[in-house]
Amino acid sequence: MLRRAGARAWWGFKWSAAGLGTSMAALLMTAVGAAVAALSLISVGLFAVRPYLWLLRCLADLERRRLGAIGEPVPSPYMESPKTLREALRTVVADPTVRRDLGWAASHGTFGLLVGAVAFQTFPNAVRELTTALWWRWVPPGEATLFNDLIAVDDQRTALLGLLTGSFWALLALYAVPWLVRLQAMPERRLLGPESETDLTARVAELTATRAAALDAHAVELRRIERALHDGAQNRLVAVAMLTGIARQTVRDDPGNADEVLGRAQDAAETALAELRGVVRTILPPVLEDRGLEGALSALAADCPVPCSVSVDVSARCPASVESTAYFAVAEALTNAAKHSGATETAVTVRRTGSELVVEVRDNGRGGADASEGSGLTGILRRAEALDGKAAVSSPPGGPTTVEVRLPCGS
Structure with missing residues (x-):
């Protein structure tokens, strides 16, 4: 438990230091903004508006990255940076993100x-005051103090009081600092994120694109099934019908050769049946229903010409659509x-990460794969987008190639 508290304290100290840095920069930007606004009244500050907005956005984006790192992600609300002075002035007046x-x-x-x-x-105070009794004699009079200079250390008895005040700072560092980091982030989540209407508009646009991707994926899948049936099983069944007709004629005219024709x-017919089974497996593999995702992927790995290892860390079954998409992405x-x-x-x-199923396929090949x-x-990308998921391909020249698919699968 103490080790966990120490790790949380270090996490809090690290990100509070980063937050302190951005807060000092924000205070400076506030002062500079007031100066730019004052100088703009006499037209001198107008030329500083555009670079000021750029710096302000850079600082706000830096803080958004810090918030994301502490588990408080905030999406960027910006559309496009102003390119001219006129656009910058229009942005100051009309764009609510500037005011936010x-x-x-x-x-x-x-x-x-x-x-x-x-x-x-809290952390440096805890270290300094816990060790005050060791060094207070070696500093000039009045330099050794406790509790933010409220208590002057002028004898050993007062120095030993540092064990008490230092313990107080240490408890704050262990248990209060992570909470203070969250407290610091509370107003930022509201001010740095997009407005609710903007967020809703972006979500509608995202869902519209997802719906289009789902329809495209569905159409592509139907065309694939149609081609598989037309070019494969249908031709086999036509051959069966023709051979059956030939066999009937042979039975009447040359019974001795009828057995050969019937064998053909x-x-x-068996070939057509096998192709039909293959088409059915590409629609929803029965192995997924029978053996689950781990068994289905193990079967894929066993059939892969390249040696393949499989690691599945999923405690419960995911929805059938998610498992099917994961299966086909791996295939x-x-x-x-x-x-x-x-x-x-x-x-x-x-692996299952929160409400997402994360699928990663990695090979040590030559790389250079391009999903575009x-x-x-x-x-793979379209299948993932159809489920409101995401897919990414990393394949630098020389390899390795990594395909990562993230699929929402509920909580």
Whole structure:
């Protein structure tokens, strides 16, 4: 428990120090903003508006990254930076994100600075006051103090009081600093994020794109099934019908050769049946229903020409659509690795992270895969988007290639 508290204290001290730095920069930006506004009244400050807005956005984005690192992600509300002075002036007047950034700078430069200063000083104060009894004699008179200079240390008895005050600071560092970091972030989540209407508009646009991706994926899948049936099973069934007709005629005209023709018809029927089973498996593999995702992926790995390891860390079954998408993403990635990468080994990792199923396929091939070229990787991206998920392909020249798919699967 003490080790965990120490790790949390170090986490809090680290991010409170970062927050203290951004709060001081925000206070400076607030002062500079007031100066720019005052000088703009006499037209001198107008030329500083555009660079000031750029600096303010950079600082706000830096703070958003800090918030994301402490588990308080805030999406950026910006559309596009102003390119001219006229656009900058129009942005100041019409864009609510500018006013929210200015409000954040004032808030973070005051309230955030105060909270950050309190959090940041706990650790050094604890170390200094716990050791005061060891060094107070070696500093000039009046230099050794306790509790932020409220208590002067002028004898050993007072110095020993540092054990009490230092313990107080240590308890604050262990248990209060992580809470102070969260407290500092509370107004920032509201001011740095997009407005509710803007957020809703972005979500509607995202869902519209997701719906279009789902429809496209559905249409592509229907075309694939139609081609598989038309070019494969249908041709086999036509051959069965023709051979059956030939066999009937042979029975009447040459009964001795009828058995050979019937055998050919039977072979064609079995081939057509096998192709139909193959098409059915590509729609929803029965192995997923029978053995679950881990068993289905193990079967894929066993059939892969490239040696493949599988690691699945999923405690409960996911929705059928999620498992099916994960299965086909792995199948397509392994097929690409076997055909194009020149890899000698591949690895499939599946894990549940919160409400997401994360699928990662990695190979040690030559790299250079590009999902924008309409390859099977594009199909992986579309399948993921159809479920409101995300997919990313990392394949630098020389490898390795990593395909990562994230699929929402409920809490």
